[in-house]
Amino acid sequence: PGYLLRITCDDSLELYIDGKKFRMSRDENIWSVERRVPIPPSCSLIAARCTNAGKKYGLLASMEDEQGNVVMTTGPASWRCVQGTEEEWRSPGFTGYSTWPPATVVDFGKHFAWQEMAISSEAQIIWADEGNAAAICVYQISPLLGISKSRCWGCAIFYSVSQNSYQITDGETD
Numbered sequence: 001p002g003y004l005l006r007i008t009c010d011d012s013l014e015l016y017i018d019g020k021k022f023r024m025s026r027d028e029n030i031w032s033v034e035r036r037v038p039i040p041p042s043c044s045l046i047a048a049r050c051t052n053a054g055k056k057y058g059l060l061a062s063m064e065d066e067q068g069n070v071v072m073t074t075g076p077a078s079w080r081c082v083q084g085t086e087e088e089w090r091s092p093g094f095t096g097y098s099t100w101p102p103a104t105v106v107d108f109g110k111h112f113a114w115q116e117m118a119i120s121s122e123a124q125i126i127w128a129d130e131g132n133a134a135a136i137c138v139y140q141i142s143p144l145l146g147i148s149k150s151r152c153w154g155c156a157i158f159y160s161v162s163q164n165s166y167q168i169t170d171g172e173t174d
Contacts, residue, residue, distance in 0.1 A: 003039040003071065006119045007061035008032075009050035016047040016090055032113035039063065044141045047089055047097075050127075051134045058106045058127055059137055062120035072139065073123035076102040081128040081137040089136050097138040104129045 007015065010031040015022040022037055050059045063072040072078060080100035088094050103126035128135035
């Protein structure tokens, strides 16, 4: 049981689930690819660094429960973003994001490739308030969604070739 995060970023994405880096292949880390990431019920923080290589920029995401109901979309009400200079945000236990400003909605209109993705149409393209080089954005999962607030800093994320999907475990793997 758990949730499915659908996420993309223009241009490159560095994604962390409760402090554990989500590994992506080079082919997946391009702006026109939707990443599908399983989110276990025990995890409570999604963090992303999105780096812009020029022109349009933004982060777009939604999360669904097992029945396909959308339980989260990117927007200023639920996400907080700062310029991409902070380093501590990746560390387990970092709570400084609570003082970060709400995400800013970027109104470029969705890229043609983003319109074809299964990310909820309710999701807004977000970024940090100032500048466009890089943004770090975080979403703290609410216990109201039925997701446990307990941390899973020891979660391991790996790719299963046989299942053609990513998996998150409660313990570390080799």
